[in-house]
Amino acid sequence: MSSQGGFSKYSSYLVGDVLGITTQEIVYLAIAFVIIIILWLVLYNKLHTVSINESLAKSKGINVVLIDNIFVIMISIMVMLSIRWIGILLINSLLILPAAASRNIATNIRSYHGIAVIISLISGITGLLLSYYANIGAGPAIVIISGIFYLITFSLKGRVKG
Numbered sequence: 300m301s302s303q304g305g306f307s308k309y310s311s312y313l314v315g316d317v318l319g320i321t322t323q324e325i326v327y328l329a330i331a332f333v334i335i336i337i338l339w340l341v342l343y344n345k346l347h348t349v350s351i352n353e354s355l356a357k358s359k360g361i362n363v364v365l366i367d368n369i370f371v372i373m374i375s376i377m378v379m380l381s382i383r384w385i386g387i388l389l390i391n392s393l394l395i396l397p398a399a400a401s402r403n404i405a406t407n408i409r410s411y412h413g414i415a416v417i418i419s420l421i422s423g424i425t426g427l428l429l430s431y432y433a434n435i436g437a438g439p440a441i442v443i444i445s446g447i448f449y450l451i452t453f454s455l456k457g458r459v460k461g
Contacts, residue, residue, distance in 0.1 A: 312383065317437035338369065346366060349361060349366045385438055392446075396449050404456065422444040426440040426445075429443075
């Protein structure tokens, strides 16, 4: 691929280009975000029950297959919309690191979700600022900040949960 110059057209999908987002893409992302937040708020208890114990969820009359499919579709839509900006190589880190950092210090499922969102927001904003002032890639900067959060929360793991 690279000997014919074909790699450059695919490299943006590997490493992404956070700063190359158009206004129309931001609108699509905002619409998807609102829809997913509404679904998350409406289905929170069902998602929580299915994730903890499928047998319990079935006994409570929850359609486990439907809830699983909705969850997979929500994740897939967000990954599909953000893959051009974040990149295939970084998307897994951005999905895993904030959640893992949050799990280290969260005391219940609600704080787990809230802390993960806060870590994601702080990592994103700080990573963008770092990339601007240090003249480095925005995606890797965001992941580095998320990784630092994980290391900090890992060191606090035993002290916070008690």
